Amino acid sequence: xxxxxxxxxxxxxxxxxxxxxxxxxxxxxxxxxxxxxxxxxxxxxxxxxxxxxxxxxxxxxxxxxxxxxxxxxxxxxxxxxxxxxxxxxxxxxxxxxxxxxxxxxxxxxxxxxxxxxxxxxxxxxxxxxxxxxxxxxxxxxxxxxxxxxxxxxxxxxxxxxxxxxxxxxxxxxxxxxxxxxxxxxxxxxxxxxxxxxxxxxxxxxxxxxxxxxxxxxxxxxxxxxxxxxxxxxxxxxxxxxxxxxxxxxxxxxxxxxxxxxxxxxxxxxxxxxxxxxxxxxxxxxxxxxxxxxxxxxxxxxxxxxxxxxxxxxxxxxxxxxxxxxxxxxxxxxxxxxxxxxxxxxxxxxxxxxxxxxxxxxxxxxxxxxx
Amino acid sequence: xxxxxxxxxxxxxxxxxxxxxxxxxxxxxxxxxxxxxxxxxxxxxxxxxxxxxxxxxxxxxxxxxxxxxxxxxxxxxxxxxxxxxxxxxxxxxxxxxxxxxxxxxxxxxxxxxxxxxxxxxxxxxxxxxxxxxxxxxxxxxxxxxxxxxxxxxxxxxxxxxxxxxxxxxxxxxxxxxxxxxxxxxxxxxxxxxxxxxxxxxxxxxxxxxxxxxxxxxxxxxxxxxxxxxxxxxxxxxxxxxxxxxxxxxxxxxxxxxxxxxxxxxxxxxxxxxxxxxxxxxxxxxxxxxxxxxxxxxxxxxxxxxxxxxxxxxxxxxxxxxxxxxxxxxxxxxxxxxxxxxxxxxxxxxxxxxxxxxxxxxxxxxxxxxx
Numbered sequence: 001x002x003x004x005x006x007x008x009x010x011x012x013x014x015x016x017x018x019x020x021x022x023x024x025x026x027x028x029x030x031x032x033x034x035x036x037x038x039x040x041x042x043x044x045x046x047x048x049x050x051x052x053x054x055x056x057x058x059x060x061x062x063x064x065x066x067x068x069x070x071x072x073x074x075x076x077x078x079x080x081x082x083x084x085x086x087x088x089x090x091x092x093x094x095x096x097x098x099x100x101x102x103x104x105x106x107x108x109x110x111x112x113x114x115x116x117x118x119x120x121x122x123x124x125x126x127x128x129x130x131x132x133x134x135x136x137x138x139x140x141x142x143x144x145x146x147x148x149x150x151x152x153x154x155x156x157x158x159x160x161x162x163x164x165x166x167x168x169x170x171x172x173x174x175x176x177x178x179x180x181x182x183x184x185x186x187x188x189x190x191x192x193x194x195x196x197x198x199x200x201x202x203x204x205x206x207x208x209x210x211x212x213x214x215x216x217x218x219x220x221x222x223x224x225x226x227x228x229x230x231x232x233x234x235x236x237x238x239x240x241x242x243x244x245x246x247x248x249x250x251x252x253x254x255x256x257x258x259x260x261x262x263x264x265x266x267x268x269x270x271x272x273x274x275x276x277x278x279x280x281x282x283x284x285x286x287x288x289x290x291x292x293x294x295x296x297x298x299x300x301x302x303x304x305x306x307x308x309x310x311x312x313x314x315x316x317x318x319x320x321x322x323x324x325x326x327x328x329x330x331x332x333x334x335x336x337x338x339x340x341x342x343x344x345x346x347x348x349x350x351x352x353x354x355x356x357x358x359x360x361x362x363x364x365x366x367x368x369x370x
Numbered sequence: 371x372x373x374x375x376x377x378x379x380x381x382x383x384x385x386x387x388x389x390x391x392x393x394x395x396x397x398x399x400x401x402x403x404x405x406x407x408x409x410x411x412x413x414x415x416x417x418x419x420x421x422x423x424x425x426x427x428x429x430x431x432x433x434x435x436x437x438x439x440x441x442x443x444x445x446x447x448x449x450x451x452x453x454x455x456x457x458x459x460x461x462x463x464x465x466x467x468x469x470x471x472x473x474x475x476x477x478x479x480x481x482x483x484x485x486x487x488x489x490x491x492x493x494x495x496x497x498x499x500x501x502x503x504x505x506x507x508x509x510x511x512x513x514x515x516x517x518x519x520x521x522x523x524x525x526x527x528x529x530x531x532x533x534x535x536x537x538x539x540x541x542x543x544x545x546x547x548x549x550x551x552x553x554x555x556x557x558x559x560x561x562x563x564x565x566x567x568x569x570x571x572x573x574x575x576x577x578x579x580x581x582x583x584x585x586x587x588x589x590x591x592x593x594x595x596x597x598x599x600x601x602x603x604x605x606x607x608x609x610x611x612x613x614x615x616x617x618x619x620x621x622x623x624x625x626x627x628x629x630x631x632x633x634x635x636x637x638x639x640x641x642x643x644x645x646x647x648x649x650x651x652x653x654x655x656x657x658x659x660x661x662x663x664x665x666x667x668x669x670x671x672x673x674x675x676x677x678x679x680x681x682x683x684x685x686x687x688x689x690x691x692x693x694x695x696x697x698x699x700x701x702x703x704x705x706x707x708x709x710x711x712x713x714x715x716x717x718x719x720x721x722x723x724x725x726x727x728x729x730x731x732x733x734x735x736x737x738x739x740x
Contacts, residue, residue: 005398006376007409010674010688011495011618012400028375030382031401034495034618039377100503125381125404127497133470134501137645138508248381248404275507304380318380 012036015061016151016213024231032125035062038233045324048237052200052325055159056232057220060197060204061151065112066121066129072141075273077111077119079135080128082257082274084267088113093178093193097265098128099276103256103283106131108247110178110195120148124247135275151213155220156202159227164203166223167216168192172203180206185216197234199242240321240330243293243359250291250318250332256280258287259334261358289315289334293360294346296329296353307333307346314339315346326362329353382406385431386521386583394601402495405432408603415694418607421570422695425529426602427590430567430574431521435482436491436499442511445643447481447489449505450498452627452646454637458483463548463563467635468498469646473626473653476501478617480548480565490518494617505645521583525590526572529597534573536593537586538562542573550576555586567604569612610691610700613663613729620661620688620702626650628657629704631728659685659704663730664716666699666723677703677716684709685716696732699723 006012006029013035015021021038028040038059041047050056068076078085081096082103088094092113098106098121107128112120121128132145155164164172168183172192175181180193191206207213221229245251251260257280268281294307299322307315315335322329333346335355345352376382376399383405385391391408398410408429411417420426438446448455451466452473458464462483468476468491477498482490491498502515525534534542538553542562545551550563561576577583591599615621621630627650638651664677669692677685685705693700703716705725715722 003375004378004396005373005410007398007400008374009400009616009619011616026374028377030377030379040375101507106500127500130476130497130501131504134504134506135508136504137471138505138510140508246379246381249379 006031008036015059016207016210017059017061017153017217020214020217021059021231026231032062033064033123033127035064037062038231040233041231044236047232048235048324050228050230051157051198051232051235051238053158054228054230055155055157055163055224056230057217057224058154058156058196058231058233060154060234063122063152063204065148065150065206066123066132067146067148068119068121068132068143069117070141070143071117072136072143073117073119076132076136076141076143077121078272079139079275080106080121080132081111082266082268082276082280084270084272085111085113086272090115091180091182091191093122093180093195095178095265097257097260097262098131099257099280100253101275101279103276103279104253105247105251105255105257105260106253108245108251108262112180112193120150122152126247126253149208149210151207151210153205153207153213153216154196154202155205156196156198156232157200159224160200160202163220163224163227163229164192164205167219175203185219186212188212197244198238199244200238236319237321237323240319240332241323241325241360245291245332246319250334255289255334256283256287258284259289260291288337290337290340291332291334291358292340293356293358294320294331294333294353295356295360296331296348296351298329298351300329300348300351302331302348307335307348309339309343309346325367327368330360332358376401378406385429386577386580387429387431387523387587390584390587391429391601396601402432403434403493403497405434407432408601410603411601414606417602418605418694420598420600421527421568421602421605421608423528424598424600425525425527425533425594426600427587427594428524428526428566428601428603430524430604433492433522433574435518435520435576436493436502437516437518438489438491438502438513439487440511440513441487442506442513443487443489446502446506446509446511446513447491448642449509449645450476450491450502451481452636452638452644452650454640454642455481455483456642460485461550461552461561463492463550463565465548465635467627467630467632468501469627469650470623471645471649473646473649474623475617475621475625475627475630476623478615478621478632482550482563490520492522496617496623519578519580521577521580523575523577523586524566524572525575526566526568526602527570529594530570530572533590533594533597533599534562534575537589545573555589556582558582567614568608569614570608606689607691607693610689610702611693611695611730615661615702616689620704625659625704626653626657628654629659630661658707660707660710661702661704661728662710663726663728664690664701664703664723665726665730666701666718666721668699668721670699670718670721672701672718677705677718679709679713679716695737697738700730702728
């Protein structure tokens, strides 16, 4: 790997947790929503095994909350997504692709309903706030849009529930997936949701007071010592094994939700006012590409980029990794559906790989444990 | 300096020049508009001296062009900026702050008029495309908005004109500041403008064919060998000495153009349809803060952050550097105007510094030459 430094400035915003992240020995960051996102502490593989076996604390402050309040807030959120949000419960998170009038993906956030007139759009890496502001101006909506002073801290891994229960109390054990409770830390109520960008289980704490960032971090580490708690971050190996998409990597605003396999997150027949629905209804079933998995039986020396068949480009690899657990090389690739109709394999550098549905399925009998 | 690596992925987009940038020995990047921006090749100071004396080639592909075409394109651009763009000439670049309805700075791009119905908004680090899309949807404007396949390459430094003339011909010498010509490279016409993010003089070549990226880079290096051409990038020392603002660092969407000293780039009395003008007219003269320079006679060990006076926070340092040429420590700071009214100095770590207007003025008699 070609190591380059990151020039850190005020523009690549640090977070209320940054001092603790630095003290924990962060080795690499990426920049996400104009903010530092820690990515490596030990090594990607060592971090991976630890995540899958113990518990990690992740500074995911960069999951910015676009806060929309006011009488027209639900209307604005609905305009942005083809998913019907009208039946959302208070405190519920809904994975809701945001799409423009051509049905192209602007972002793939979790939309959180705090009250009827108060929503958070918990965004991936694009300035959704600006889009929302433009729409609100143009439609003359009675809303207030801001980036909320909220810094999510994720606790992920099989021991996450135990750790979060030790800090926030036994009530956390009853929180269902993508649901949340307002829970107390040092006299301040904050949202604790069962969610996170891994499939190892866990929670996201929506810290709402920067002054509590270090006390919260320290408490998680104090009470998690016997659980082998460590600092971590979204992990390339784990997220690809788990088939978690990354906006900007695997899917972009060049793609529709159909191409991204997000059909389940659109309500094409709903009677809702959504910018993208007319276009999405019109193109349903006619999309050219589909995001799939590629599985190779050996480690590959490949770059992200074109997949070819003869002279033709038939797809693009957007992310890939060696899976040390399953002893396979796994890739996410946006492939031409024409090609998928006639083929179940691809060839890269003379090595054949299988085309598979996402998320990947594994024969766990032959898996390695860390 | 605390060195951390950058995790590079498809989301931190590379550019058609990236292979050449890597081969030239780039040491650090930042991420700007979701794209790699090279920042350091030798060291910040060595890069600085070279930039001020020779000529550098900068991959500033991250200066993305939000392309707006169609009959309502001028109307949309005008909605976004309080600067009157109606008298722009074809091929002219106009530094035009973009502001929302509260007069807050969304971006500070150069707006380039290609034709009456074809504009580029050459953006700093925020997703202006999304704001423009939202406005266009809401206002029902007949426009097409996209990120153009344009990768600007800057040639900066005192020998830039000589080098660019060798590649594009003698016509480049007649290009005035912020003006451009369409000039030929290997049979393809591309825009060449006298502009760039330094005060050392230079040009930006708006490459419009990725296949020509490496040939263009190679030609600049071949013909610039005797001019000591090197790869470079926006340089912290040079841009602070020159008083060049950085959106996201020194000014953000928390600020109005008044606070940023951008009064000259608004036309408050113009009869134009601009979203921010009503708010800007209302707050003119009433802004709380002002961006100024701070000058210390010695090198300082400081972080960006609060400037205090007694118990009070009176400002925020957003960028700073030691100037090896002028033997001063220079900072950009957003200061309370109340404080500025009564004070001409600040104290940091017990050391007094002068508050000065931007851009900095220097007594060049005592300056060091590299």
